[in-house]
Amino acid sequence: MNKHNDADILTPDWSYWGSLKTTTLFQAVLLSFDICPDWFANAAAKDPSFRLSAELSDELFKFLRICENRAVEFDGWLAIMPEENRSKGKVDLATFGTWARTVWNDLPRELPGRDVEAEPVAKGVQLKRQKIPNTEQASRTRTDGLSLAMQAGIVAYREKHRAEPSARALFDFIANHDETNNIEEFDADKDKLTWRRADGGLSDTTFKSFQGRFTNLIRK
Incomplete structure (x- = not known):
């Protein structure tokens, strides 16, 4: 996998992006990380192996999952959200920015709506964009690497194949297109994925075991 140097990331032209009324949800998430959506799309189109660093990719897709989940609740920033691919749904960017500050820290100052006061969220809901210093605590609370890869893979697969x-298609897809950088190796002979756990160690999952995970994920 070609892991990208995050220092080379192009930041948005806020005179343009900040003036837009609506964007796609994925564009809004990229803007929340001070990443230019056009730069990201062009880089991915030019190089199929393009990846952000593991840490940044993990954080970005974690926030995207939160947004997709909360979109169902209709927090006011939703404009049009197709059920089959929420990441391409249209959102009101300023209203999204106001909502985003209630669940995520370190938003760029230029993000529309960021400095508008929003209703406080319930205690325990707000997430902080920071590392958990306690490794044991992190291993108990973080989603494991394979689950993150599967969740991101479902979104990417839908986007690419409509x-x-x-289960078979997703297994093969994330073996070659893992956007979270949690899949370390694919053993075609043993039909097995090697992936990174929350504690930093490695685990193996065969396709037979993967099928059970896939069924449980789809049911949620």
Whole structure:
């Protein structure tokens, strides 16, 4: 996998992006990380192996999952959200920015709506964009690497193929297109993925075991 140097990331032209009324949800998430959506799209189109660093990719897709989940609740920033691919749904950027500050820290100052006061969220809901210093605590609370890769893979598969993946299709897809950088190796002979756990160690999962995970994930 070609892991990108985050120092080379192009920041948004806020005179343009800040003037937009609506963007896609994924564009809004990229803007929340001070990443230019056009730069990201062009880099991914030019190089199929393009990846952000593991840490940044993990944080970005974690926030995207939160946004997709909360979109169902209709927090006011939703404009049009297709059920089959929420990341491409249209959002009101300023209202999104106001909402985003209630669940995520370190938003760029230029993000529309960031400095508008929003209703406080319930205690325990707000997430902080920071590392958990306690490794044991992190291993108990963080989603494991394979689950993150599967969740991101489902979104990417839908976006690329305009269809829902089967367990087999998703297994093969994330073996070669893991956007979270948690898949370390694919053993085609043993039909097995090696992935990184929350505690930094490695685990193996065969396709047979993967099928059970896939069924549980789809049911949620």
